[in-house]
Amino acid sequence: MHDPAAVRLVEITLWFWIGQAVGAFARLGIADAFGDQHRTVDDLAARTDCEPQGLLRLLRSLTGVGVIREVSPGLFALGELGQHLRTDHPQSMRDLAVLQSEPWMWRVFEQLPHAVSTGATPIKNVLGTDYYWNWLHQQPEERRVFDAGMVSVAKALQIPTALSYDYRDVHRIVDVGGGLGQVLTAILTANPHIGGTLFDQPSTVADAQRALADAGLADRCSVEGGDMFQAVPDGSDTYLLSFVLMDWDDEHAVQLLSNVAAVLPAHGRVLVLDCLADHDTDTGPSGHPFHMGRTVDLFQMCMGSARVRTRAEFEDLYARAGLRLQALHLPQAPVTLMQLAPA
Ligand SMILES: C[S@@+](CC[C@H](N)C(=O)[O-])C[C@H]1O[C@@H](n2cnc3c(N)ncnc32)[C@H](O)[C@@H]1O
Structure with a gap:
């Protein structure tokens, strides 16, 4: 048998x-x-x-x-x-x-056993860089494939969580590291009273501008290129960080959150869409047992020094940046929404 x-x-x-x-x-x-x-x-x-x-x-x-x-x-x-x-x-x-199925993805994942046994960072050995974004920034074709892949992921994971939030009191959103604007597009389309700014690396924003225009949002959403570790655009009541903190170690994450806190008005809010590492493994929306956060964490182990965090680890980051966790939506979902306010 x-x-x-x-x-x-x-x-x-x-x-x-x-x-x-x-x-x-x-x-x-x-x-x-x-x-x-x-x-x-x-x-x-x-x-x-x-x-x-x-x-x-x-x-x-x-x-x-x-x-x-x-x-x-x-x-x-x-x-x-x-x-x-x-x-x-x-x-x-x-x-x-x-x-x-991109070849560079396989090559980096090949080194998972080495990463686990030695603590080495596979992407450093394979592509000679500390963070996958630093490498993608120099590779226009791989970058385009990555950005498009993130649009697919967002449809399945981030957008359903983002749309479960009540945006009635929100006036303007800056989507920091917003990629092609996939999450912001969904929020603005469902909430016609909101204006937006898509902020990402200069190499991404031209494509994002086209995507936003195709979605009929050219009038309501501006686009800005820059480095979020230097500064983020000011003048908004709401800042969105969707699948961004998970890509960076604590030092980078605190720098980014501090840049957001520096321009956040007293009544403003930050919305973080991210995976949590510490909820129980359960049967997700697909009907199959799967732990999204802990699986994405394998990717982070291979692609840089970042990790998927627990709620307590997020709260520690927020406190270090002068922010506090105000509410947590959908803690058991593959992607959780955390609402932050000035501390
Ligand atoms: C994992 S993607 C998330 C995209 C989108 N927010 C989503 O949820 O689908 C991370 C984004 O961060 C952007 N990014 C990385 N480093 C950045 C930097 N230094 N300044 C601005 N954006 C950056 C990348 O270009 C990418 O679009």
Whole structure:
């Protein structure tokens, strides 16, 4: 008889292959080639410029995980997860799948055992930098892939948490490290009384400006490029830090929070969207047991000196920057919202 735990571990270790299969499926644009149709392998191969036997094997590998359905022998359709790999799906995860199969990601993660046994920082060994942002800043193509991947992540994780907050008393938001403006766009679209400023590195803001214009927000949202460790734009009542503190060690995080505190009015608030390391592992919104914070922490261990923090560790950072935690929303969700006020 099979030992269920042993088989489960075989499956867990093979998820690496499935992740790469999903990445290949996304990169090759196969979900888009399906459109709303059932298709044969030859049809799909012609549409995606693939070799039919290889494509058949890729499709079959993905039938077991909900990406593909084999409707009848040789005839395939997108499963529910496959629909989410189309570029035109409102909750498209295609760009995240591409990002997770980037060669530099594998190369850094290869060094996880070395990081755990020695405390070394993999990204330093592999890419010669202390923080992945310092490297991405010099790599326009990898940077573009990363920014697009973050838009996918935000659709699934940050935006649902951000939209659970009551913005009635908010007038203007500065989104610090806002990427392409994905979270700010969702908040402004749902709250037409709010104006915004997207603040990010100069290399990102030109793309962000286009994305905000495409969302019809050019009139309500300005864009500013700069270094958040030097200063952040003033003149707002609300500052948003979404998936930003998790990328930096305490020294950087306190510097950034202090820069925000320096321009925060007495009645102002800071909204931090981040993962928590200390809630219990539970069944998340996907219906599968998964601890988002502790999993993202592996990424941080490989990509720099940052870590996913506990509530107490966040409170310590806030106190050091002259801020205090006022309220914590959705503590059990994959992403939590912390509301801060001047101390
Ligand atoms: C993980 S992404 C989060 C993007 C977005 N806030 C979200 O939730 O999807 C971190 C962002 O911080 C920005 N960033 C990194 N270093 C920065 C710096 N020194 N000044 C301004 N932005 C910076 C990056 O360009 C990136 O867009």
